[in-house]
Structures are given as C-alpha cells and as structure tokens.
Amino acid sequence: INAFLESVVNSLTTGAVVLDHNLNILMWNYKVEDLWGVRDDEVKGQSLMSLDIGLPLDQLPAIIRPCLSGEADRKEISLSATNRRGKAFICRVSCSPLMTHDKKRQGVILLMEEERTLD
Numbered sequence: 750i751n752a753f754l755e756s757v758v759n760s761l762t763t764g765a766v767v768l769d770h771n772l773n774i775l776m777w778n779y780k781v782e783d784l785w786g787v788r789d790d791e792v793k794g795q796s797l798m799s800l801d802i803g804l805p806l807d808q809l810p811a812i813i814r815p816c817l818s819g820e821a822d823r824k825e826i827s828l829s830a831t832n833r834r835g836k837a838f839i840c841r842v843s844c845s846p847l848m849t850h851d852k853k854r855q856g857v858i859l860l861m862e863e864e865r866t867l868d
Contacts, residue, residue, distance in 0.1 A: 764861035767847060770817060770854075772797050781861060784840075786833030797859075803831035804840055809859075812844040816857050822846065827864055837867040 755776060758765045764781035768774060773796055777789040785802035798806050805828050812824035823845050830840040841864040847856035 761860075766797065766859040766861070767856065768797055768813070768859065769856040772813065775856065784832050784861060784863075803833070804828060804842075804861075805830070809842065809844075812842065813857055813859075816844045816846045817854055819846075819854060829867065839864040839867065 754767075758767065758776050758778045761778060762780065764784050765776070765778045766774060766781055767776040773794055774792045777787075777792050782788050785800075785804070787800065787802065792800065797809070800806065808826060808828055812826050815821035815824055823843060825841065825843040827839050827841045829837065831837050841862050843860045845858050845860075846854045847858050849855050
C-alpha cells in the first residue's frame with residue numbers, strides 16, 4: 750500500500766506533501782523537492798513547520814487546522830514564496846484531509862504549485 754501511495758503521489762505534476770496529525774512529513778514528492786531544494790529522505794519524519802524553505806510556513810496552519818478538525822474538506826491559500834533558485838513567485842497551497850478507510854482524519858495532503866511569477 751505504501752509503495753502504491755508513493756507511486757500515486759510521485760506521478761502528480763503538482764508538488765504534494767502528506768502530513769500526519771502532528772504535521773510531520775510522511776511523504777514529499779519530486780516536485781516539492783524541485784521547488785524547495787530539499788529531498789524526501791531529508792525531511793521525512795520532520796515537522797513541516799520546522800523547515801527552512803522559501804514558503805511562509807507560519808501561514809499554513811490557517812488552512813491545515815480546519816482540514817484536520819473536520820471544519821473543512823478543502824482549504825486554499827496563495828502565498829509569496831521564493832524557490833530554491835531564488836525566483837519569487839506566488840505559491841498556491843491547497844489542503845485536503847488524509848482520510849482512513851472509515852472516514853477518520855489522520856492527517857492532511859498539501860498540494861503546492863506555482864500560480865504566477867513575481868518580477
């Protein structure tokens with residue numbers, strides 16, 4: 750099942766991060782590696798909030814908390830960010846709950862993509 754899930758997440762052309770209830774990283778796909786310059790094996794098990802990447806992580810709880818608590822099934826935010834190459838852009842981050850087979854929320858899935866560049 751884990752191999753299948755990794756295959757699905759890595760097939761996405763959008764950056765995908767899977768977090769547990771404590772916001773620890775379970776999975777981080779190649780597109781997120783490309784955006785922030787940090788490999789999956791370097792971040793797996795770490796808190797997303799402890800990373801030093803070009804995204805204002807302090808603003809993400811506003812979309813993560815409602816998805817974890819059941820208040821929302823999807824939240825989205827657009828943030829000014831800087832990728833690993835120093836390029837400024839607007840990053841759209843959408844959040845959806847990670848559900849168990851019996852519909853319990855066990856974490857979240859964050860999708861990250863470049864909305865537009867900033868010059």
